[in-house]
Amino acid sequence: MSESDSASGGALGSAKGGASGATGTDGALPPRAAEIAAGYAAAGPALDLGALLWDGACLPGAQIRIPLAMLNRHGLVAGATGTGKTKTLQLIAEQLSANGVPVFLADIKGDVSGIASPGAAGDKVAERAGQVGQEWTATAFPAEFYALGGIGPGIPLRATVTGFGPVLLSKVLGLNRTQEQSLGLIFHYADAKGLELVDLKDLRSVAAFLVSDTGRAELKGIGGLSTATAGVILRSVTAFEQQGASDFFGEPEFDTAELLRQAPDGRGLVSVLELAAVQDKPELFSAFLMWLLADLFHDLPEVGDADRPKLVFFFDEAHLLFNGASKAFLESITRTVRLIRSKGVGVFFVTQTPRDVPADVLGQLGNRIQHALRAFTPDDAKALRATVKTFPDSPYDLEEVLTGLGTGEAVITVLSERGAPTPVAATRLRAPQSLMGPVPAAELDAAVKGSSLYGRYAQAVDRESAYEKLGAAQEAEQRAAAEAADRAAVEKAVASGERPAGRADGRSDDRSGEDPSLVQQVVGSGMFKSLARSVGTQLGREISRSLFGTARRRR
DSSP, X not given: XXXXXXXXXXXXXXXXXXXXXXXXXXXXXXXXXXXXXXXXXXXXXXXXXXXXXXXXXXXXXXXXXXXXXXXXXXXEEEOOTTSSHHHHHHHHHHHHHHTTOOEEEEESXXXXXXXXXXXXXXXXXXXXXXXXXXXXXXXXXXXXXXXXXXXXXXXXXXXXXXXXXXXXXXXXXXXXXXXXXXXXXXXXXHHHTTOOOOSHHHHHHHHHHHTSHHHHXXXXXXXXXXXXXXXXXXXXXXXXXXXXXXXXXXXXXXOGGGGGOBXXXXXXXXXXXXXXXXXXXXXXXXXXXXXXXXXXXXXXXOOOSOSSOSEEEEEOSTHHHXXXXXXXXXXXXXXXXXXXXXXXXXXXXXXXXXXXXXXXXXXXXXEEEEOOOOOSSHHHHHHHHHHHHTSOOOSBOHHHHHHHXXXXXXXXXXXXTTSOBOOOEEEEEOOOXXXXXXXXXXXXXXXXXXXXXXXXXXXXXXXXXXXXXXXXXXXXXXXXXXXXXXXXHHHHHHHHTOOOOOOTTOOOOOOTTSOTTHHIIIIITTTTHHHHHHTHHHHOSOOOBOTTSOBOOOO
């Protein structure tokens, strides 16, 4: 968009009560503009976001920056559809990578893959670079591409059901608080008995067992699971499987340490989760993003205030994460966001309005990039006024500015190197240097299959877990019951003086070498005492769980 377009009507960057010209006769910045620009000066490394907009003009001499050390103080990128949020993510990700900081971002529409290819020069790019004082050079950045469960282009990203945990899974299944607690009981039992919940059929089999006559007795010591609640959980899991969710759960489980890597040239690796193929399952992918973040939280050590973050995590379509969330889920998100900062991870939520983010979370987001908002309806106007109230006092008429911003322009306030909020700055953002659009499908496929991680995660593994162990135990119980029936028939025949009939399977009835405790071992023990002993070295003891109930994985 040209400068004349973006400044049309004189609204963009206008100050309350009017202002003097954009620059003085000697080229100096107006006093108020100079004061705003001074708030963004940085002695250490910083990301260049763009140039200040003031009184309808773009001032390339007033650069708007965010200190690199403040990226772990979290942030919010918001704005209406089509205002340039995705390009803002791309711009920030490029500069983080150039500074050696790994980045994770979700590609919902399939157009962020271009970060791996150099951008295309053109008149619009040259115009934007000239307006904001940018030395633009087409540049590709090191990237790795992932796909949930291997659906779509990317290295398959999977989680085990145990690793995912009951709180996140309850959010995905749409369970209420009582059902969430019951699901937690199922997880607790599986942990205690060494029944690995690797995929959804494992969860379904354990839930079905616990409402059976044999399984119900197993829960007497820790609280019962009602048949009705278990039925709801089973139906929810079945429906979830029918939606294609089985692909997302299984092994090999993704090791989130892969997201912390650098390229051989020292630049941070940009991990792109391709979600275009599963964008019709928003609750699932938003919960998966939260699982990635929670898993990182488990494993990373405390680093305090470092000179740069270890990872910056962009949480796109953040409103999907919070819609209909339980109180326990929201509390877990709030604690994770608050505590993960000290582990060197910055989290940026990307959504349409700040109202999409709960107040307790929003209060922890120190960096704000607000693209244009629309006010076509009374609800829009209410959202606009609420957004304005979340900004510090400003010389701008923010209601007017926010509705007048063009594509690739935003109102910004971040944390300075001292940790204090910077003045509010209407900003024309720089142009990304990588390709602003998707790479060709063949090129993306080649990048995925050429990755060193492809061989590690491409093929799903279905090892023995709860489903197989429960099936084997059930077969053993049935076999023991049949043998007991045979024994009873023989004893009855002997007592009556009749010749016992041969076994249907042709096997001898001689049981002289049989372990006499077989029936007691399988049935009298509730089926699972011996099973727990056999797997005790793996998962027989309770797995430590995090804020979300996700299991800590040994590296």
